[in-house]
Amino acid sequence: MRSYIKSERYEAAQEAEQNKAKKTAIHLIKLGKMSLEDIAEATELSLDTVKELESQSMQMA
Numbered sequence: 001m002r003s004y005i006k007s008e009r010y011e012a013a014q015e016a017e018q019n020k021a022k023k024t025a026i027h028l029i030k031l032g033k034m035s036l037e038d039i040a041e042a043t044e045l046s047l048d049t050v051k052e053l054e055s056q057s058m059q060m061a
Contacts, residue, residue: 029054
């Protein structure tokens, strides 16, 4: 039971970190001062993920 709880906490922390990175990437995309490659490197997201976020943020604009 203890390892299950530890695993759930780890997964929740990983998800929170991923969401934070995505929010940061969206903000940087909207600023328009960095290349998508630089944003991917800075946020440790894949370039494909950053491109998807760019596409989604353009649709919302």
